[in-house]
Amino acid sequence: MASSAARVGHDVTPNRRGARSREAVLDAAERLIAEHGYEAATVAALVKEAGIPASSIYHYFGSKEGVLLAVMERGAQRFFDELPVADRRAGSQRNHLRTLRDAVASTLERRPDFLRILVVMAAQPPHAGAGEVHRVVERVRELALERLREQMHITFDLDPAGSAADHLARFWLAAFDGAFVAHQSHPAIALRDMLEHLPAAVIAVRRELGR
Secondary structure (H helix, E strand, O other), X not given: OOOHHHHOOOOOOOOHHHHHHHHHHHHHHHHHHHHHOHHXXXXXXXXXXXXXXXXXXXXXXXOHHHHHHHHHHHHHHHHHHHOOOXXXXXXXXXXXXXXXXXXXXXXXXXXXXXXXXXXXXXXXOOOHHHHHHHHHHHHHHHHHHHHHHHHHHHHHOOOOOOHHHHHHHHHHHHHHHHHHHHHHHOOOOOHHHHOOOHHHHHHHHHHHHOO
């Protein structure tokens, strides 16, 4: 995913100057979305904010949609790079899941923009951007699920490629999705407070799967 921004839109391998221009557009899009929302990141606004011609935006990204997809992938990569990765269980099952919950919540609080864009993009029609929108969404989600399956393996000694680990990973991800959307509506309630009982819920679901 490190080169994902170059894959979105046109398949262009930029030179050093072009790479700087592309990053400037992505930085501008992040600022506009964070301050004014998704619809504010128009091509005209990006030209003004990034200080580069519209032709460069179309050259590297193809469209506003391409810019937002690249922002989402770059944000996801930065999010996962910052997220602490545990390779062994931290105490009991519940304690390990609490540590995981707090780590994910803290990282989301620092880098919420990519998930905001992901939620918006996931709601687009299936054929938006010739299907590229949903392909990017699926790539980002699969990376999250891959890491969560590994954490379910560490927590419960499950096969990370098995159905139980996958089910628990998807349950965890769905809980965070819902809590994140709720947090955007009610930011006074901390994300981790909304997910206070997630570790206990995951343990209960694991028991049900074992019956």
